[in-house]
Amino acid sequence: MTTSAAYPDSLGRxxxxxxxxxxxxxxxxxxxxxxxxxxxxxxxxxxxxxxxPLAFGGNKVRQLEFYLGEAAxxxxxxxxxxxxxxxxxxxxxxxxxxxxxxxxxxxxxxxVAKSDPYYRQSGNVLLDRLLGATLxxxxxxxxxAGADRELHAIAERLTAEGRRPFIIPLAPGxxxxxxxxxxxxxxxxxxxxAEQGLPVSEVVVASGSGATHAGLLFGLRALGSPMTVTGxxxxxxxxxxxxxxxxxxxxxxxxxxxxxxxxxxxxxxTDAYLAPxxxxxxxxxxxxxxxxxQSEALLLDPTYTAKAMAGFLDSxxxxxxxxxxxxxxxxxxxxxxxxQNDLSDALDARAGS
Ligand SMILES: Cc1ncc(COP(=O)(O)O)c(C=O)c1O
Numbered sequence: 001m002t003t004s005a006a007y008p009d010s011l012g013r014x015x016x017x018x019x020x021x022x023x024x025x026x027x028x029x030x031x032x033x034x035x036x037x038x039x040x041x042x043x044x045x046x047x048x049x050x051x052x053p054l055a056f057g058g059n060k061v062r063q064l065e066f067y068l069g070e071a072a073x074x075x076x077x078x079x080x081x082x083x084x085x086x087x088x089x090x091x092x093x094x095x096x097x098x099x100x101x102x103x104x105x106x107x108x109x110x111x112v113a114k115s116d117p118y119y120r121q122s123g124n125v126l127l128d129r130l131l132g133a134t135l136x137x138x139x140x141x142x143x144x145a146g147a148d149r150e151l152h153a154i155a156e157r158l159t160a161e162g163r164r165p166f167i168i169p170l171a172p173g174x175x176x177x178x179x180x181x182x183x184x185x186x187x188x189x190x191x192x193x194a195e196q197g198l199p200v201s202e203v204v205v206a207s208g209s210g211a212t213h214a215g216l217l218f219g220l221r222a223l224g225s226p227m228t229v230t231g232x233x234x235x236x237x238x239x240x241x242x243x244x245x246x247x248x249x250x251x252x253x254x255x256x257x258x259x260x261x262x263x264x265x266x267x268x269x270t271d272a273y274l275a276p277x278x279x280x281x282x283x284x285x286x287x288x289x290x291x292x293x294q295s296e297a298l299l300l301d302p303t304y305t306a307k308a309m310a311g312f313l314d315s316x317x318x319x320x321x322x323x324x325x326x327x328x329x330x331x332x333x334x335x336x337x338x339x340q341n342d343l344s345d346a347l348d349a350r351a352g353s
Pocket of ligand 1: 058059060087088089206207208209210211212213301304305330331332333
Protein backbone atom coordinates (compact mmCIF):
# COMPACT_ATOMS: atom_id res chain seq x y z
CA MET A 1 0.00 0.00 0.00
CA THR A 2 2.80 2.45 -0.72
CA THR A 3 2.22 5.13 -3.29
CA SER A 4 4.29 7.44 -5.42
CA ALA A 5 3.24 10.53 -7.28
CA ALA A 6 5.18 12.84 -9.54
CA TYR A 7 5.45 16.41 -8.27
CA PRO A 8 7.12 19.41 -9.94
CA ASP A 9 10.90 19.73 -9.58
CA SER A 10 10.31 22.79 -7.37
CA LEU A 11 9.17 20.33 -4.66
CA GLY A 12 12.58 18.66 -4.62
CA ARG A 13 12.63 15.08 -3.34
CA UNK A 14 8.93 15.01 -2.36
CA UNK A 15 8.10 12.48 -5.10
CA UNK A 16 10.71 10.06 -3.75
CA UNK A 17 9.67 10.13 -0.08
CA UNK A 18 8.14 6.95 1.38
CA UNK A 19 4.37 7.35 1.54
CA UNK A 20 1.60 4.94 2.54
CA UNK A 21 -1.66 5.46 0.69
CA UNK A 22 -4.41 6.05 3.29
CA UNK A 23 -6.99 7.78 1.07
CA UNK A 24 -7.53 8.92 -2.47
CA UNK A 25 -7.59 12.68 -3.10
CA UNK A 26 -8.39 15.29 -3.98
CA UNK A 27 -10.71 16.30 -1.17
CA UNK A 28 -13.55 18.56 -2.32
CA UNK A 29 -13.15 22.32 -2.56
CA UNK A 30 -16.73 23.48 -1.95
CA UNK A 31 -18.39 26.89 -2.01
CA UNK A 32 -20.26 28.14 1.08
CA UNK A 33 -22.96 30.42 -0.38
CA UNK A 34 -24.96 30.85 2.84
CA UNK A 35 -21.93 31.82 4.89
CA UNK A 36 -20.80 34.13 2.06
CA UNK A 37 -24.15 35.92 2.29
CA UNK A 38 -23.90 36.25 6.09
CA UNK A 39 -20.36 37.70 5.96
CA UNK A 40 -21.07 39.97 3.00
CA UNK A 41 -17.59 40.07 1.40
CA UNK A 42 -15.47 37.54 -0.50
CA UNK A 43 -16.77 34.26 -1.92
CA UNK A 44 -16.09 31.63 0.76
CA UNK A 45 -14.83 28.11 0.04
CA UNK A 46 -13.95 25.14 2.17
CA UNK A 47 -11.39 22.41 1.55
CA UNK A 48 -13.03 19.29 2.96
CA UNK A 49 -10.16 17.39 4.58
CA UNK A 50 -12.72 16.59 7.29
CA UNK A 51 -14.35 14.26 4.74
CA UNK A 52 -11.31 12.04 4.18
CA PRO A 53 -12.87 8.59 4.61
CA LEU A 54 -10.42 6.98 7.03
CA ALA A 55 -12.00 6.67 10.52
CA PHE A 56 -13.74 10.09 10.52
CA GLY A 57 -10.93 11.78 8.54
CA GLY A 58 -9.04 15.01 9.14
CA ASN A 59 -5.67 16.62 8.47
CA LYS A 60 -3.71 13.99 10.32
CA VAL A 61 -4.48 11.40 7.63
CA ARG A 62 -2.39 13.39 5.16
CA GLN A 63 0.41 13.68 7.74
CA LEU A 64 0.28 9.98 8.57
CA GLU A 65 0.74 8.97 4.94
CA PHE A 66 4.37 10.09 5.28
CA TYR A 67 4.97 8.92 8.87
CA LEU A 68 3.52 5.49 8.19
CA GLY A 69 5.22 5.32 4.80
CA GLU A 70 8.49 5.72 6.69
CA ALA A 71 7.37 3.16 9.30
CA ALA A 72 6.59 0.64 6.53
CA UNK A 73 9.94 1.37 4.84
CA UNK A 74 11.63 0.55 8.18
CA UNK A 75 9.56 -2.67 8.39
CA UNK A 76 7.97 -1.57 11.66
CA UNK A 77 5.11 -3.62 13.07
CA UNK A 78 3.99 -1.25 15.87
CA UNK A 79 3.40 2.51 15.85
CA UNK A 80 3.77 4.62 19.02
CA UNK A 81 2.25 8.06 19.41
CA UNK A 82 1.42 10.55 22.17
CA UNK A 83 -1.29 13.24 22.36
CA UNK A 84 -4.08 14.86 24.36
CA UNK A 85 -6.87 12.62 25.70
CA UNK A 86 -9.11 13.74 22.80
CA UNK A 87 -6.30 13.79 20.22
CA UNK A 88 -7.39 13.22 16.64
CA UNK A 89 -3.82 12.38 15.64
CA UNK A 90 -3.63 9.34 17.90
CA UNK A 91 -7.06 8.07 16.72
CA UNK A 92 -5.94 8.34 13.11
CA UNK A 93 -2.53 6.80 13.83
CA UNK A 94 -4.39 3.78 15.24
CA UNK A 95 -6.62 3.70 12.13
CA UNK A 96 -3.71 4.08 9.69
CA UNK A 97 -1.70 1.43 11.54
CA UNK A 98 -4.64 -0.99 11.26
CA UNK A 99 -4.92 -0.35 7.52
CA UNK A 100 -1.24 -1.23 7.14
CA UNK A 101 -1.46 -4.31 9.37
CA UNK A 102 0.41 -2.74 12.30
CA UNK A 103 -0.41 -2.39 16.00
CA UNK A 104 -0.60 0.98 17.74
CA UNK A 105 0.35 2.14 21.25
CA UNK A 106 -1.21 5.45 22.25
CA UNK A 107 -0.07 7.60 25.18
CA UNK A 108 -2.74 10.03 26.38
CA UNK A 109 -1.49 13.19 28.12
CA UNK A 110 -3.36 15.32 30.65
CA UNK A 111 -3.50 18.57 28.65
CA VAL A 112 -7.06 19.66 29.44
CA ALA A 113 -8.54 19.80 32.94
CA LYS A 114 -11.78 18.01 32.14
CA SER A 115 -13.03 15.05 34.10
CA ASP A 116 -16.56 14.44 32.79
CA PRO A 117 -17.25 11.00 31.32
CA TYR A 118 -17.91 12.32 27.80
CA TYR A 119 -14.42 13.83 27.63
CA ARG A 120 -12.71 10.86 29.28
CA GLN A 121 -14.52 8.06 27.45
CA SER A 122 -16.41 9.22 24.34
CA GLY A 123 -15.27 10.75 21.04
CA ASN A 124 -11.71 9.87 20.12
CA VAL A 125 -11.09 7.76 23.24
CA LEU A 126 -13.90 5.40 22.31
CA LEU A 127 -12.57 5.20 18.74
CA ASP A 128 -8.99 4.50 19.96
CA ARG A 129 -10.40 1.55 21.89
CA LEU A 130 -12.58 0.32 19.01
CA LEU A 131 -9.51 0.39 16.76
CA GLY A 132 -7.79 -1.90 19.24
CA ALA A 133 -4.98 0.46 20.26
CA THR A 134 -3.11 -0.16 23.51
CA LEU A 135 -3.61 2.90 25.74
CA UNK A 136 -1.06 4.38 28.17
CA UNK A 137 -1.36 7.57 30.19
CA UNK A 138 1.08 10.40 30.89
CA UNK A 139 0.40 12.82 33.75
CA UNK A 140 1.80 16.02 32.17
CA UNK A 141 0.28 17.82 29.19
CA UNK A 142 3.01 20.42 28.66
CA UNK A 143 6.18 18.34 28.75
CA UNK A 144 6.70 17.35 25.11
CA ALA A 145 10.24 16.06 25.63
CA GLY A 146 9.13 14.02 28.66
CA ALA A 147 6.19 12.53 26.73
CA ASP A 148 8.59 11.52 23.94
CA ARG A 149 11.02 9.98 26.48
CA GLU A 150 8.19 7.86 27.83
CA LEU A 151 7.34 6.69 24.29
CA HIS A 152 10.97 5.62 23.89
CA ALA A 153 10.76 3.66 27.15
CA ILE A 154 7.63 1.84 25.87
CA ALA A 155 9.42 1.21 22.54
CA GLU A 156 12.38 -0.35 24.39
CA ARG A 157 10.07 -2.73 26.21
CA LEU A 158 8.40 -3.67 22.90
CA THR A 159 11.77 -4.24 21.23
CA ALA A 160 12.76 -6.56 24.11
CA GLU A 161 9.58 -8.53 23.33
CA GLY A 162 10.66 -8.90 19.69
CA ARG A 163 8.50 -6.14 18.19
CA ARG A 164 9.68 -3.52 15.67
CA PRO A 165 8.38 -0.17 17.00
CA PHE A 166 8.19 3.13 15.10
CA ILE A 167 7.79 6.33 17.12
CA ILE A 168 5.91 9.40 15.88
CA PRO A 169 7.56 12.06 18.08
CA LEU A 170 5.80 15.07 19.58
CA ALA A 171 8.55 17.59 20.39
CA PRO A 172 9.88 19.80 17.59
CA GLY A 173 13.23 19.01 16.03
CA UNK A 174 12.40 15.71 14.32
CA UNK A 175 12.09 15.20 10.57
CA UNK A 176 8.80 16.90 9.56
CA UNK A 177 7.29 13.95 7.69
CA UNK A 178 3.77 15.08 8.64
CA UNK A 179 4.20 18.51 7.07
CA UNK A 180 4.88 16.83 3.71
CA UNK A 181 1.22 15.82 3.64
CA UNK A 182 0.32 19.50 3.46
CA UNK A 183 2.95 20.27 0.83
CA UNK A 184 0.97 17.73 -1.21
CA UNK A 185 -2.29 19.44 -0.17
CA UNK A 186 -0.93 22.80 -1.41
CA UNK A 187 -0.28 21.23 -4.81
CA UNK A 188 -3.79 19.77 -4.81
CA UNK A 189 -5.41 23.06 -3.74
CA UNK A 190 -3.64 25.11 -6.42
CA UNK A 191 -4.83 22.69 -9.10
CA UNK A 192 -8.44 23.02 -7.87
CA UNK A 193 -8.24 26.80 -7.67
CA ALA A 194 -6.90 26.94 -11.24
CA GLU A 195 -9.53 24.51 -12.51
CA GLN A 196 -12.39 26.46 -10.86
CA GLY A 197 -10.84 29.83 -11.83
CA LEU A 198 -11.09 31.26 -8.30
CA PRO A 199 -9.40 34.54 -7.22
CA VAL A 200 -8.24 33.10 -3.88
CA SER A 201 -6.23 35.60 -1.81
CA GLU A 202 -6.11 33.80 1.55
CA VAL A 203 -6.37 30.36 3.14
CA VAL A 204 -7.04 30.03 6.88
CA VAL A 205 -5.96 27.00 8.90
CA ALA A 206 -5.65 25.89 12.53
CA SER A 207 -2.03 26.05 13.75
CA GLY A 208 -1.21 23.53 16.50
CA SER A 209 1.98 21.51 16.12
CA GLY A 210 2.37 23.66 13.00
CA ALA A 211 2.84 20.75 10.57
CA THR A 212 -0.32 21.61 8.61
CA HIS A 213 0.30 25.36 8.58
CA ALA A 214 4.00 25.08 7.68
CA GLY A 215 3.45 22.39 5.04
CA LEU A 216 0.71 24.38 3.33
CA LEU A 217 2.67 27.64 3.39
CA PHE A 218 5.86 25.96 2.23
CA GLY A 219 4.08 24.12 -0.59
CA LEU A 220 2.29 27.24 -1.84
CA ARG A 221 5.49 29.29 -1.89
CA ALA A 222 7.56 26.51 -3.46
CA LEU A 223 4.91 26.31 -6.20
CA GLY A 224 5.03 30.07 -6.75
CA SER A 225 1.76 31.08 -5.07
CA PRO A 226 1.75 34.34 -3.07
CA MET A 227 -1.54 33.43 -1.32
CA THR A 228 -1.75 34.56 2.32
CA VAL A 229 -1.77 31.63 4.77
CA THR A 230 -3.22 32.63 8.14
CA GLY A 231 -2.52 30.22 10.97
CA UNK A 232 -4.96 30.49 13.86
CA UNK A 233 -3.23 29.51 17.12
CA UNK A 234 -5.02 26.72 18.98
CA UNK A 235 -2.33 25.59 21.42
CA UNK A 236 0.14 28.39 22.24
CA UNK A 237 0.34 32.14 21.71
CA UNK A 238 1.55 33.82 18.53
CA UNK A 239 4.95 34.69 19.99
CA UNK A 240 5.68 30.99 20.61
CA UNK A 241 3.96 29.73 17.46
CA UNK A 242 5.73 32.02 14.99
CA UNK A 243 9.25 30.54 15.44
CA UNK A 244 7.77 27.03 15.37
CA UNK A 245 6.37 27.64 11.89
CA UNK A 246 9.66 29.16 10.72
CA UNK A 247 11.65 26.22 12.05
CA UNK A 248 9.23 23.69 10.53
CA UNK A 249 9.59 25.37 7.11
CA UNK A 250 13.40 25.19 7.33
CA UNK A 251 13.15 21.51 8.32
CA UNK A 252 10.89 20.75 5.33
CA UNK A 253 13.44 22.42 3.03
CA UNK A 254 16.20 20.19 4.49
CA UNK A 255 14.07 17.05 4.18
CA UNK A 256 13.15 17.50 0.52
CA UNK A 257 16.47 19.17 -0.30
CA UNK A 258 15.43 22.52 -1.74
CA UNK A 259 16.08 26.12 -0.69
CA UNK A 260 13.47 27.38 1.76
CA UNK A 261 10.99 29.42 -0.34
CA UNK A 262 9.32 30.98 2.73
CA UNK A 263 10.30 34.64 3.21
CA UNK A 264 10.11 37.22 5.96
CA UNK A 265 6.50 38.25 6.30
CA UNK A 266 5.08 34.96 4.95
CA UNK A 267 4.49 33.46 8.39
CA UNK A 268 1.22 34.85 9.73
CA UNK A 269 -0.17 33.65 13.04
CA THR A 270 -2.98 35.06 15.15
CA ASP A 271 -3.80 34.10 18.74
CA ALA A 272 -6.91 36.28 18.89
CA TYR A 273 -9.14 33.19 19.23
CA LEU A 274 -7.00 31.07 21.57
CA ALA A 275 -8.52 32.14 24.92
CA PRO A 276 -9.40 30.58 27.30
CA UNK A 277 -6.74 28.09 26.15
CA UNK A 278 -6.12 24.76 24.42
CA UNK A 279 -9.18 22.55 24.32
CA UNK A 280 -11.49 25.24 25.75
CA UNK A 281 -13.87 27.55 23.91
CA UNK A 282 -14.53 31.26 24.15
CA UNK A 283 -17.61 33.00 22.74
CA UNK A 284 -16.14 33.59 19.25
CA UNK A 285 -15.42 29.91 18.63
CA UNK A 286 -18.78 28.81 20.08
CA UNK A 287 -20.50 31.38 17.83
CA UNK A 288 -18.55 29.99 14.86
CA UNK A 289 -19.72 26.44 15.65
CA UNK A 290 -23.38 27.55 15.81
CA UNK A 291 -23.22 29.79 12.73
CA UNK A 292 -21.59 27.13 10.51
CA UNK A 293 -23.94 24.38 11.66
CA GLN A 294 -27.02 26.53 11.18
CA SER A 295 -26.08 28.25 7.91
CA GLU A 296 -24.19 25.54 6.00
CA ALA A 297 -24.82 22.35 8.03
CA LEU A 298 -21.05 22.47 8.43
CA LEU A 299 -19.82 20.81 11.61
CA LEU A 300 -16.71 22.04 13.44
CA ASP A 301 -14.74 20.54 16.30
CA PRO A 302 -14.38 22.60 19.50
CA THR A 303 -10.57 22.41 19.87
CA TYR A 304 -9.20 23.25 16.40
CA THR A 305 -11.59 24.13 13.60
CA ALA A 306 -13.96 26.24 15.74
CA LYS A 307 -11.11 28.64 16.57
CA ALA A 308 -9.77 28.60 13.01
CA MET A 309 -13.28 29.34 11.73
CA ALA A 310 -13.66 32.27 14.14
CA GLY A 311 -10.53 33.72 12.51
CA PHE A 312 -11.78 32.90 9.02
CA LEU A 313 -15.11 34.65 9.66
CA ASP A 314 -13.30 37.80 10.78
CA SER A 315 -11.18 37.71 7.59
CA UNK A 316 -14.36 37.15 5.57
CA UNK A 317 -16.15 40.12 7.17
CA UNK A 318 -13.17 42.38 6.29
CA UNK A 319 -12.77 41.05 2.73
CA UNK A 320 -13.68 42.45 -0.68
CA UNK A 321 -16.40 40.84 -2.81
CA UNK A 322 -13.89 40.46 -5.69
CA UNK A 323 -11.83 38.02 -3.56
CA UNK A 324 -12.24 34.38 -2.64
CA UNK A 325 -11.14 32.87 0.69
CA UNK A 326 -10.54 29.21 1.55
CA UNK A 327 -11.05 27.58 4.94
CA UNK A 328 -9.02 24.41 5.42
CA UNK A 329 -11.31 22.10 7.37
CA UNK A 330 -8.94 19.84 9.27
CA UNK A 331 -11.55 17.56 10.84
CA UNK A 332 -11.63 16.57 14.51
CA UNK A 333 -15.34 15.78 14.43
CA UNK A 334 -15.39 12.91 16.99
CA UNK A 335 -14.49 15.48 19.67
CA UNK A 336 -17.95 17.06 19.28
CA UNK A 337 -19.27 14.15 21.33
CA UNK A 338 -16.50 14.46 23.92
CA UNK A 339 -17.50 18.12 24.41
CA GLN A 340 -21.19 17.31 24.71
CA ASN A 341 -21.54 19.13 28.08
CA ASP A 342 -19.91 22.35 26.86
CA LEU A 343 -21.84 22.37 23.59
CA SER A 344 -25.17 21.61 25.28
CA ASP A 345 -24.53 24.45 27.75
CA ALA A 346 -23.72 26.81 24.89
CA LEU A 347 -26.92 25.82 23.05
CA ASP A 348 -28.97 26.29 26.23
CA ALA A 349 -27.40 29.70 26.89
CA ARG A 350 -28.21 30.84 23.36
CA ALA A 351 -31.75 29.48 23.55
CA GLY A 352 -32.28 31.38 26.83
CA SER A 353 -30.82 34.69 25.69
C1 LIG B 1 -8.72 18.55 13.81
C2 LIG B 1 -7.37 19.18 13.88
N1 LIG B 1 -7.15 20.33 13.23
C3 LIG B 1 -5.97 20.97 13.27
C4 LIG B 1 -4.93 20.45 14.02
C5 LIG B 1 -3.64 21.19 14.05
O1 LIG B 1 -2.75 20.62 13.12
P1 LIG B 1 -1.20 20.71 13.32
O2 LIG B 1 -0.86 19.93 14.55
O3 LIG B 1 -0.63 20.14 12.09
O4 LIG B 1 -0.87 22.17 13.50
C6 LIG B 1 -5.08 19.25 14.71
C7 LIG B 1 -3.99 18.71 15.53
O5 LIG B 1 -4.12 17.76 16.24
C8 LIG B 1 -6.33 18.59 14.63
O6 LIG B 1 -6.55 17.42 15.25
